[in-house]
Amino acid sequence: MEVAKLNIVTVIVDALRFDVLCRVIHSGLSSNLSQIVKGNSFFKDCYALTNVTDSSLTTIFTGLHPLTHGVLSHGDRLSPWETKRAHKLNTLPKILSRNGYFTIAVDFLDRWHSQGFHIYKTPSASLLMQKISQFFGFLTSKPTVNIFISRITQLVESVSYKARLPSFLKAISDCISNRFFKHFVTGLGGFTNTKYFTNFSLNLLNKISKLSKPFFLLIHYWNTHSPYHSEGIDIERVRKIVERYHKEMDMPLNNVLKRIKHPLLVSYLKNWFKLRKLKDTLDVISQYYAAILDIDKQIGKIINFLEEKNLLDNTILIVTGDHGESLGEHDIYFDHHGLYEVNLKVPLIIFSPKLANEGMFNIMMKNNHITHLDTVPTLLDLLNLPKDSLKFDGQSLLRERKDNSLIVAIETYTETKLSAKNGDWKIITSITPKEAMCRYCGRIHGGLNELYDLKKDPHETKNIAQDYPEIFNSLKNLASKYLARFKLYHKLSRLSIHLKKQKRKNKHFK
Numbered sequence: 001m002e003v004a005k006l007n008i009v010t011v012i013v014d015a016l017r018f019d020v021l022c023r024v025i026h027s028g029l030s031s032n033l034s035q036i037v038k039g040n041s042f043f044k045d046c047y048a049l050t051n052v053t054d055s056s057l058t059t060i061f062t063g064l065h066p067l068t069h070g071v072l073s074h075g076d077r078l079s080p081w082e083t084k085r086a087h088k089l090n091t092l093p094k095i096l097s098r099n100g101y102f103t104i105a106v107d108f109l110d111r112w113h114s115q116g117f118h119i120y121k122t123p124s125a126s127l128l129m130q131k132i133s134q135f136f137g138f139l140t141s142k143p144t145v146n147i148f149i150s151r152i153t154q155l156v157e158s159v160s161y162k163a164r165l166p167s168f169l170k171a172i173s174d175c176i177s178n179r180f181f182k183h184f185v186t187g188l189g190g191f192t193n194t195k196y197f198t199n200f201s202l203n204l205l206n207k208i209s210k211l212s213k214p215f216f217l218l219i220h221y222w223n224t225h226s227p228y229h230s231e232g233i234d235i236e237r238v239r240k241i242v243e244r245y246h247k248e249m250d251m252p253l254n255n256v257l258k259r260i261k262h263p264l265l266v267s268y269l270k271n272w273f274k275l276r277k278l279k280d281t282l283d284v285i286s287q288y289y290a291a292i293l294d295i296d297k298q299i300g301k302i303i304n305f306l307e308e309k310n311l312l313d314n315t316i317l318i319v320t321g322d323h324g325e326s327l328g329e330h331d332i333y334f335d336h337h338g339l340y341e342v343n344l345k346v347p348l349i350i351f352s353p354k355l356a357n358e359g360m361f362n363i364m365m366k367n368n369h370i371t372h373l374d375t376v377p378t379l380l381d382l383l384n385l386p387k388d389s390l391k392f393d394g395q396s397l398l399r400e401r402k403d404n405s406l407i408v409a410i411e412t413y414t415e416t417k418l419s420a421k422n423g424d425w426k427i428i429t430s431i432t433p434k435e436a437m438c439r440y441c442g443r444i445h446g447g448l449n450e451l452y453d454l455k456k457d458p459h460e461t462k463n464i465a466q467d468y469p470e471i472f473n474s475l476k477n478l479a480s481k482y483l484a485r486f487k488l489y490h491k492l493s494r495l496s497i498h499l500k501k502q503k504r505k506n507k508h509f510k
């Protein structure tokens, strides 16, 4: 007799930062996440290996380091080479559909992310909203068209900035970009509206739950990505919690705008702050906290649905963030560039009453140094699926693991840097000084070489690289040895310049 396979619901909450989620859970305002983490399945030591969605999501669903799967950048900065390579990857939805799963995703990223899914959809607003919005021409359920509109908007903006257009043309271009932006901010297009995402997903699930197949559902919520969006959350109460943790970060938003150099980003932020009537950083941070509380409600809806349909006992629910978010820490505002803890440390929740009863979580929770590399091998073990010839950079949390205390992360989108964390020590280092410059902020965040003692300084406020050069160098050497295993690290021209320089230096010392 065949054993019934477990269903999987994976919730990716974009830019979900670990420490903020913990505060929201303990705020007394969360009613669902605070319940599900009680099942001893909340991993408090999980890391993303990069800080952009395209790259990180690829890691989450392949169990491969960005330097193995080759998707290093994101969105408009991906090379055709990266995209082509990504399409050939063996991803979790592909593995599951080969093993008899019905696979559904609700997201708008598309491209290789949609491979292996029987259904890959972007929800749009209610029918009435759709009609009204279509009348004004700024809503479509097709992700490609939405992306096309956003590209046109960006192009119009960038031309108007570069060409110093006469004021009447500038006004027209502002009007176009504001119109698209309004659609984005209000969530009409479904990008940031969690309610549409949840209802859409559960409707699909309702239809396919009659099939005799196990299912894999991916929901990727975007409301926690800027411009943070929530509905029905008491923002005044949220602000009181935010004041408790972020009081010293409070400043007028005009000062934030002065810290950013990229003209399109400045215009985007200005629009966002204006449309939402936000005055200071704590206002914006409150929006982020509220967005997580909105997610809390969605998780409740998903669990209720599974319970009603008698599916909860047969389903594993996974919640994680693709990366974190910097809310002003390290002089980085409402974005996730930089390899600091706020951007890399993410929650990982694996919720399943059945597995909890079987004692599976007791085994898994003994592990530490968990990364996104471990989710696919762990899941395949939990589902008892064959790994065959599949290769992962991560290790299952159900097996004896090799030493994995070294966590090496990389970013190439806004600036090019590497970070290596080993126990309580962490370095962040530039690969080439030229590429260490942040193209959003026009400065090098934290310097070319950073060293932090996370035990004494968990918020990475005191760079001690110059005080402890031997610790910095030994961790850098450890990272270099780790990186040497990746063919791509040597191939990448930008990265190899650095390696060549290092080699030359070593020769000199010999």
Ligand SMILES: [Zn+2]
Binding pocket: 331, 332, 337, 438, 439, 440, 441, 442, 445
């Ligand atoms: Zn920056």
